[in-house]
Amino acid sequence: MAKVITSPVYVVGDNIDTDQIIPAQYLTLVPTIPEEYKKLGSYAMVGLPDELYPTRFMAEGSTEAEYKIVIAGKNFGCGSSREHAPIALGAAGVEAVVAESYARIFFRNSVATGELYPYESRERLIDICRTGDIATLDFDTDTLTVGNQTFSLKPIGDVRPVIEAGGIFNYARQSGMIPSKA
Amino acid sequence: MTLTEKILARASGRPRVEPGDNVWVETDILLTHDVCGPGSIGVFKREFGQDAKVWDPAKIVIIPDHYIFTSDRLSNRNVDILRDFAKEQGLPYFYDVIDDPNGSWKFNTEAGQIKRQYGARYQGVCHAALPKLGHARPGEVLFGTDSHTCMAGAFGEFASGIGNTDAGFILGTGKLLVKVPETMRFYLEGEMPPGVMAKDVILWVIGDIGFDGATYRAMQWEGPGVNSLDMDDRMTIANMAIEAGGKNGIFPADKATHTYVSERTNLNGTKTDYNPVELDKDQKLIFDKVYDLSKLEPTVAMHPNPGNRALAKELEKVKLDRAYIGSCTGGKASDFVAFAKVVRGRHVKIDTYGVPATSDVVQELKATRWDTQSVWDVLVDAGVTMTENASCAACLGGPPDTFARLNAPLTCISATNRNFPGRMGSKEAKVYLASPYTVAASALTGHVTDPREFLS
Numbered sequence: 034m035a036k037v038i039t040s041p042v043y044v045v046g047d048n049i050d051t052d053q054i055i056p057a058q059y060l061t062l063v064p065t066i067p068e069e070y071k072k073l074g075s076y077a078m079v080g081l082p083d084e085l086y087p088t089r090f091m092a093e094g095s096t097e098a099e100y101k102i103v104i105a106g107k108n109f110g111c112g113s114s115r116e117h118a119p120i121a122l123g124a125a126g127v128e129a130v131v132a133e134s135y136a137r138i139f140f141r142n143s144v145a146t147g148e149l150y151p152y153e154s155r156e157r158l159i160d161i162c163r164t165g166d167i168a169t170l171d172f173d174t175d176t177l178t179v180g181n182q183t184f185s186l187k188p189i190g191d192v193r194p195v196i197e198a199g200g201i202f203n204y205a206r207q208s209g210m211i212p213s214k215a
Numbered sequence: 216m217t218l219t220e221k222i223l224a225r226a227s228g229r230p231r232v233e234p235g236d237n238v239w240v241e242t243d244i245l246l247t248h249d250v251c252g253p254g255s256i257g258v259f260k261r262e263f264g265q266d267a268k269v270w271d272p273a274k275i276v277i278i279p280d281h282y283i284f285t286s287d288r289l290s291n292r293n294v295d296i297l298r299d300f301a302k303e304q305g306l307p308y309f310y311d312v313i314d315d316p317n318g319s320w321k322f323n324t325e326a327g328q329i330k331r332q333y334g335a336r337y338q339g340v341c342h343a344a345l346p347k348l349g350h351a352r353p354g355e356v357l358f359g360t361d362s363h364t365c366m367a368g369a370f371g372e373f374a375s376g377i378g379n380t381d382a383g384f385i386l387g388t389g390k391l392l393v394k395v396p397e398t399m400r401f402y403l404e405g406e407m408p409p410g411v412m413a414k415d416v417i418l419w420v421i422g423d424i425g426f427d428g429a430t431y432r433a434m435q436w437e438g439p440g441v442n443s444l445d446m447d448d449r450m451t452i453a454n455m456a457i458e459a460g461g462k463n464g465i466f467p468a469d470k471a472t473h474t475y476v477s478e479r480t481n482l483n484g485t486k487t488d489y490n491p492v493e494l495d496k497d498q499k500l501i502f503d504k505v506y507d508l509s510k511l512e513p514t515v516a517m518h519p520n521p522g523n524r525a526l527a528k529e530l531e532k533v534k535l536d537r538a539y540i541g542s543c544t545g546g547k548a549s550d551f552v553a554f555a556k557v558v559r560g561r562h563v564k565i566d567t568y569g570v571p572a573t574s575d576v577v578q579e580l581k582a583t584r585w586d587t588q589s590v591w592d593v594l595v596d597a598g599v600t601m602t603e604n605a606s607c608a609a610c611l612g613g614p615p616d617t618f619a620r621l622n623a624p625l626t627c628i629s630a631t632n633r634n635f636p637g638r639m640g641s642k643e644a645k646v647y648l649a650s651p652y653t654v655a656a657s658a659l660t661g662h663v664t665d666p667r668e669f670l671s
């Protein structure tokens with residue numbers, strides 16, 4: 034896993050719930066089936082209201098978003114426990130979300146699946162950044178640089194090794210909790 | 216320690232735990248359904264091997280309920296994935312849609328949405344069915360692949376929603392790493408006045424603390440007011456802990472709990488013994504507030520989130536296109552009976568749909584008679600479109616042909632639990648959450664209405 038990523042950011046507001054990240058009608062797709070995993074990615078964030086988000090997360094007809102970083106406000110990922118939410122973002126190419134705070138299950142699912150890094154910001158970055166701004170996220174210094182401003186993020190701490198291992202299974206194997214795969 | 220800490224300490228084999236501790240706990244029951252079951256099974260097989268066996272077949276409960284009565288091909292297939300897994304693993308508690316263990320499920324579009332299309336074992340919404348089937352016991356640890364798993368906290372257990380990967384891990388090991396949450400106490404006094412229901416209590420509280428006000432925390436309900444709440448009321452309240460961001464909601468087990476649990480475990484032949492936890496005098500709380508139930512009034516959560524609180528009487532100007540009663544939190548028999556009390560002998564003014572949470576709610580409403588009429592017929596006569604096909608239905612939108620789904624930008628008042636944009640279908644629709652009484656009164660007038668004027 035790269036220790037630094039540079040990408041345009043996609044900026045969303047407060048209380049983005051799982052229905053906006055992946056609307057319920059697409060939950061028929063089973064994430065462990067590879068074609069359906071890809072499909073999930075293509076629907077990431079389609080639940081965002083058009084009038085508030087005229088620049089769509091996913092360009093028409095594409096299956097991969099140009100944004101590797103999502104910047105969000107408070108309580109990102111609230112609502113249901115669907116793991117399809119971090120998975121859809123991960124499948125769309127998102128590597129990290131930087132939000133002011135998270136709903137518990139979204140945070141946990143991001144870590145358990147190893148799909149993305151759920152960083153917490155100290156500032157209200159959604160008032161500072163705009164969709165399309167180029168940002169650099171440095172995992173070793175826990176900072177986000179946008180233009181000439183650098184913001185220090187809350188260290189991702191004890192969950193980083195789990196995500197780096199690729200989720201709880203690999204992590205549990207590394208730590209001897211469950212036997213390694215034959 | 217608080218109730219949650221005591222349960223997690225015991226389940227992790229420690230004398231005590233503190234909030235913030237990360238502990239491996241033993242799972243008593245793992246619950247899953249048709250939307251997250253197939254993915255959880257996929258994770259289990261990917262990680263433990265195609266021939267792997269689950270850790271304990273008797274501790275797995277699979278209740279298909281979300282996308283059942285739809286012609287969506289993948290949804291029908293997902294029920295079949297569950298059936299194959301239950302057969303392969305010898306799971307005793309799979310509540311299939313159809314009776315034939317070798318069959319496959321296909322919704323019959325021609326037969327329509329109203330008439331029953333399920334077999335003898337089918338139940339309906341998993342959280343409403345789980346305790347009825349004797350799978351909820353005080354003092355236990357329940358994980359479920361659904362955020363409203365917290366509903367079973369009504370029975371004095373630790374119950375929390377998880378994702379597919381965590382569920383796949385439990386399927387193989389029976390264990391899960393959890394962080395012990397801090398506890399918030401909601402101390403109830405008094406009794407609910409006429410016209411006020413458990414739904415009003417929880418909508419009031421969420422409005423109070425904010426819909427992220429309990430994030431990462433346990434919501435513990437205590438006090439003399441709890442005694443006046445029956446098990447259905449407690450379920451409605453515990454169900455919506457997640458709407459405040461909570462990890463779990465929990466009520467101490469009392470006589471009413473034990474009576475319910477022993478009746479239900481005996482009925483379905485599930486495990487009858489359990490070890491409840493008792494309230495300690497000395498508890499470390501991060502929040503502690505007294506609520507007087509007698510002061511509450513009919514309450515509404517306005518579009519677009521469950522914490523956006525107002526009183527029903529303040530919203531008389533809000534015009535409605537549709538009313539909906541159903542879901543785990545609002546589709547129990549007692550919810551429909553309350554609704555029927557309001558609409559009896561009257562007629563609704565807007566499209567009104569009723570989806571019983573479980574198959575036994577359908578039976579109960581048909582069997583309960585008021586004079587010469589069944590409650591079911593009271594509802595139908597009042598103009599409510601009732602379906603016998605118990606399920607989640609339009610509570611979470613679902614595939615486009617789902618019963619009562621909001622396929623257009625309508626304004627709807629609903630007895631369900633979540634109203635984020637797009638939750639019930641169209642992302643332009645507006646949903647107001649309220650009690651069955653308030654939904655019923657509003658259905659009669661076509662605008663948000665305080666139900667007390669119809670109950671005197």
Ligand code: SF4
Nearest residue numbers: 340542543607610611
């Ligand atoms: S009824 Fe609604 S809230 Fe309850 S489990 Fe089904 S979808 Fe979720």
